[in-house]
Amino acid sequence: MPSRPPFPPFDEASARQKVQAAEDAWNTRDPERVALAYTEDSVWRNRDTFLAGRAEIVAFLRQKWARELDYALRKELWSYDGDRIAVRFQYECHDAAGQWWRSYGNELWEFDEEGLMRRREAGIHDVAITEAERRIFGPRPEEEKGRPLPFR
Secondary structure (H helix, E strand, O other): OOOOOOOOOOOHHHHHHHHHHHHHHHOOOOHHHHHOOEEEEEEEEEOOEEEEOHHHHHHHHHHHHHHOEEEEEEEEEEEEEOOEEEEEEEEEEEOOOOOEEEEEEEEEEEEOOOOOEEEEEEEEEEEEEOHHHOOOOOOOOHHHOOOOOOOO
């Protein structure tokens, strides 16, 4: 099984690196690529959906990005300890009817010794926004990496 550095235990620099790598991968909107960061038997809670294993993760992400159009994500390190990282995030997308959404959330991550995520728990809340209120456009430019997310 391939590994995904950095490996636990995390320090601040390696935790930030892990968070940025996750943001970069999710912004590709490539379910197969994203799923490679998780163990074969990874378990997830995403809102009210519970998943187990890479195959379910890939299927979930395909459905997600089929309905969450022009998805763009920002993640920020919240905390870390040993093999665990907590993040907060915001993403924007629109639905097929053209309604834009900003989603705010928190994730709890747990990693194995190879740097693969074995557990992910996400709580997410959606807020309808107008297109003029958007502030997240595609992957984060290099000069914006490491900047904190706005509260609103």
